[in-house]
Amino acid sequence: MWRRVASRTRRAVYRLATPLDRVLRRSKDLLLPPAHLRLYYYNSLAPEAFAQACRNTRAELMTRGLQPQHRVLDIGSGIGNLAIGLVDYLQGGYDGVEIHPEAVAWCQHHITPRHRAFRFHRADVESSAYNPSGRGSATMYRFPFPDRAFDFIVLASVFTHMFPEQVETYLQEIARLLAPEGKCLASFFLLNDETRAGVEAGQSFLSFQVNHASGLCRLHDAAVPEAAVAIEERFVLELLGRTGLRIAEARRGSWWRGTAHDQDLLTIVLNS
């Protein structure tokens, strides 16, 4: 209970940052999200922290072969860090899908009018962390795009806020939406013998001390279950097999031994 109140209070305090920031900051960068959203997403008021987030995600795609003509789907597009990182490069088209109403509204009103190939779609999916009043379940959600529509699909820090059965639905959709040579980049907190030992020893940067009833994941905070979710790696591997996907490359993070935000990053492709 008190955690939910604390979370609401924090958001209310963050809101004060935006008018203050407008008065204090001289630059009028039209593609800089308001200060309270930057604080909420990146824990920093510094425009450079947001610029860094834009560059980082862009670099992850570029090193995996992104070409200007590619079509990109960004699931959990947040406040547009990947889109803004790509506006001067990508020509094939970008679609962002996001459940946090304020984040997606900002992107729709600030990015799309200036860069028409960058579109944002609101999914009214329920999440205790990002969209508590959402009306639909992620397990019922179907992405509004035709089969094989994307060369790159990105989920940066999104499966880390979803339950196992929701991850399953999204992976089924990803298998449908990926072009034959397409790649999906998805980050996770993957639980295996090594990482679970770190978590149980209290070394993880988020506690993950709450065992979920499914036995397939652990939560950081029972009061806000989607605040952070670590998922069993064996379950993800089984899901990938079941949905016709496979791992082409895995970069292991060290979140489980205390490095903040250092998630496991999988490059996933069609298994054909």
Ligand SMILES: C[S@@+](CC[C@H](N)C(=O)[O-])C[C@H]1O[C@@H](n2cnc3c(N)ncnc32)[C@H](O)[C@@H]1O
């Ligand atoms: C930690 S933020 C990451 C945002 C952005 N991808 C980035 O790298 O900065 C997680 C994002 O995932 C979104 N999200 C959470 N659950 C989702 C779902 N079921 N479908 C789509 N987006 C979701 C949240 O609204 C939030 O914007």
